[in-house]
Amino acid sequence: xxxxxxxxxxLTQWQxxxxxxxxxxxxxxxxxxxxxxxxxxxMEQTWAVYGLNDSSFDVLATLRxxxxxxxxxxxxxxxxxxxxxxxxxxxxxxxEKAGLIERVKNPxxxxxxxxxxxxKGFALIDEAIVAHVETQAELVSGLSDEQRxxxxxxxxxxxxxxxxx
Amino acid sequence: xxxxxxxxxxLTQWQxxxxxxxxxxxxxxxxxxxxxxxxxxxMEQTWAVYGLNDSSFDVLATLRxxxxxxxxxxxxxxxxxxxxxxxxxxxxxxxEKAGLIERVKNPxxxxxxxxxxxxKGFALIDEAIVAHVETQAELVSGLSDEQRxxxxxxxxxxxxxxxxx
DNA sequence: ACCATATATCTTGATATCAAGATATTTTGA
DNA sequence: TCAAAATATCTTGATATCAAGATATATGGT
Numbered sequence: 001x002x003x004x005x006x007x008x009x010x011l012t013q014w015q016x017x018x019x020x021x022x023x024x025x026x027x028x029x030x031x032x033x034x035x036x037x038x039x040x041x042x043m044e045q046t047w048a049v050y051g052l053n054d055s056s057f058d059v060l061a062t063l064r065x066x067x068x069x070x071x072x073x074x075x076x077x078x079x080x081x082x083x084x085x086x087x088x089x090x091x092x093x094x095x096e097k098a099g100l101i102e103r104v105k106n107p108x109x110x111x112x113x114x115x116x117x118x119x120k121g122f123a124l125i126d127e128a129i130v131a132h133v134e135t136q137a138e139l140v141s142g143l144s145d146e147q148r149x150x151x152x153x154x155x156x157x158x159x160x161x162x163x164x165x
Numbered sequence: 166x167x168x169x170x171x172x173x174x175x176l177t178q179w180q181x182x183x184x185x186x187x188x189x190x191x192x193x194x195x196x197x198x199x200x201x202x203x204x205x206x207x208m209e210q211t212w213a214v215y216g217l218n219d220s221s222f223d224v225l226a227t228l229r230x231x232x233x234x235x236x237x238x239x240x241x242x243x244x245x246x247x248x249x250x251x252x253x254x255x256x257x258x259x260x261e262k263a264g265l266i267e268r269v270k271n272p273x274x275x276x277x278x279x280x281x282x283x284x285k286g287f288a289l290i291d292e293a294i295v296a297h298v299e300t301q302a303e304l305v306s307g308l309s310d311e312q313r314x315x316x317x318x319x320x321x322x323x324x325x326x327x328x329x330x
Numbered sequence: 331a332c333c334a335t336a337t338a339t340c341t342t343g344a345t346a347t348c349a350a351g352a353t354a355t356t357t358t359g360a
Numbered sequence: 361t362c363a364a365a366a367t368a369t370c371t372t373g374a375t376a377t378c379a380a381g382a383t384a385t386a387t388g389g390t
Contacts, residue, residue: 005324005325018291022298026301029208032197035324038324067182073338074338075339084378086342087378088339090376109337109338110338110386126183130186139194139330140190140193143319143322148189148190158316165303165307238368240368249347251371256346275356277355277367277368
């Protein structure tokens, strides 16, 4: 419980080397980063079972949860997933090559496209999401429901404050 | 406070499309991921002022906080920073080219090296860490000290449970 | 109607990362 | 002592990402 973890050791080292620095925030941000890294690696294993990774799962899931007709523009997808246009172009190329999405010219705007789930893409994401949710449940099982809710509230406030800054 | 954020909208969409799924963990993990992404981007701006990025800062800071003689093997650095050997080789090449580290053959083990901060590397990281800590303080300023401590405790337990799994 | 500006997307070039395998050296066990 | 296994590091090949710039189309103001 109170045992020193990897991050505590880092803070102790800094305190000894640079006692002038306030390293408390470093502890919080360091754990956040390391936790995220561990969580991502675990989730990637589940995605890999379905031939997916973070990027491809992200796009397919965004289209799936949108509901019928399971279609968005690349710009909408960029906004949802926080990546640049070059990254989204690349992701869509891969997914199109794999036959998981289809693209049609946007009839309402000659500059753009609409990206939609193919039948194959729909079937795949609808199956993968079940395994993904199970993995996530397992990952948070070290916290009680109440602790998870507390964490949720703190993260929500934190995220809100950072995105406003 | 209670306003719907980006993650809440995602959960609502899933609930409507797939009411069979328990998406509560997805909220927590989604906020963690998005928060980490926002935080990293902000910290990168500070590192860039010193010609550094996440990778190079990470290595230099690890050597600096180690204390005299500011030296570790590539393997030690890999363990501290959670990257593969190929990644560490690449990082060290860049840092050596920039004159921020020096490498000598490990006299005690002919297979390995010791990586140490150059004078230039020491001066740079000792300056950059001050700005970095200031940025971190600003990033967490949306939480009270008590909230930050609470978050810290929850993250610590969470991290511990995930790394054990 | 027309031009300037904004928008949607793609292209290019550079960097970081990983997994798998290669090489050199050390350690272990019979 | 010596062969087998372990370890430390590097190399290779593939992928994902970003920033900056290019191209095509749309929109707004005159």
